[in-house]
Amino acid sequence: MTHRLLAKGCFALRIDAACAFCFNRCVHRLFTARCVLFSGFVACVSVGAATPPRMMSSVFLGHPFETWKVVGGEAKFEFDMREPARSVLTGRGPISKNGFLVSPFDLCDFFLEVEVKIGTEMNSGIQIRSRVEDDAVRGLQVEIDPSDRKWSGGIYDEGGRGWLASLKDNPAAQAAFKVDDWNLYRIECEGPSIRTWINRVPCAHWLECKSFRGVLAFQVHSGPKCEVAWRNPRFVPRGGYAWLELPADGHKSEGGLHTITIPTDCQGIAIDGTGPYIVRCSSNLNKEVVAIEADLSPIEGDTGAAAGEMFVVWSKDEGKAQNSSGSIVFPISKEFPVTSLQVRSSRDGSVRSLRALLPTQTLPSDR
Secondary structure, three states, X not given: OEEEEEOOOOOOOOOOEOOOOOOOOOOEEOOOEOOOOHHHOOOOOOOOOOOOOOOOEEOOOOOOHHHOEEEEOOOEEEEEOOOHHHOEEEEEOOEOOOEEEEEEEEEOOEEEEEEEEEOOOOOEEEXXXXXXXXXXXXXXXXXXXXXXXXXXXXXXXXXXXXXXXXXXXXXXXXXXXOOOOOEEEEEEEEOOEEEEEEOOEEEEEEEOOOOOOEEEEEEEOOEOOOEEEEEEEEEEEOOOEEEEEOOHHHEEEEOOXXXXXXXXXXXXXXXXXXXXEEXXXXXXXXXXXXXXXXXXXXXXXXXXXXXXXXXXXXEOOOOOOEEOOOEEEEEEEXXXXXXXXXXXXXXXXXXXXXXXXXXXXXXXXXX
């Protein structure tokens, strides 16, 4: 049976590693990140091939194709389910602006697997944790790129920050995608960690601290010709996380010193503040895992308010410090369990709020 839907309308921690960032929206400074290693060792975990869950279900199970909607350009989508285990979703142009087939539900954490086939005419993508705004889809996109650039599997912010994790310096990942053939995509979202694989080759790892929930969507790119097919899209929802205020009994403040007891199910800490401050993360043995010095003061000539966010998140794979839209993200390996954290601000600085990344829900929710 074929259905048709037509559009209407281990941050490798380094001692004394200096990092400088230029923020996109607010101009701030990060002077220095000094990292002191717990027990003198750094655990680096590679982003090897993902192990798929044993039981995955079709993304259309419980949410039939007819309940999904087309947003943006007038792309044509067909869903061929004559072979349920090898069902194929096909999207076609031409269209004047990007078109998307959007899920009727939101997702937080999940593991998704789908086979993708596309020619050389135009690129495409899979939207994750995205949102619909003004007849367009905005948010995180896992790239499908058959061009000579070969950035398939990279992570892009559609309608927002642009490229977040390209494959510019990853020749192994660039070689993984096969044009005009079926390619196995794997996407894993777990708290702040987003990882991608193509044909079992690791491609991108991005730490996202802004968007933890949103729709799933399949893109047909604008242009005179675009045809892309997705075979047997299947997934496992895995709950989700959100930034929540710290429990009162887990947070003490005295002068410029904030001491936080980390909840056992926490995936990170968000610090909203201004000016210079130091963050010290410790293990349950009261031994320091990492110390980070940051300065979120405005630079000379900046007339905007001194404000910024710093995220310290736990990551099971090697990553690096990231700058994105007025924030800094520091990953700490899960090999070093952090049980307490201290934030000390200077006389010229202040910490406005502290939040923890904590579990919220366990199932996808209808929109």
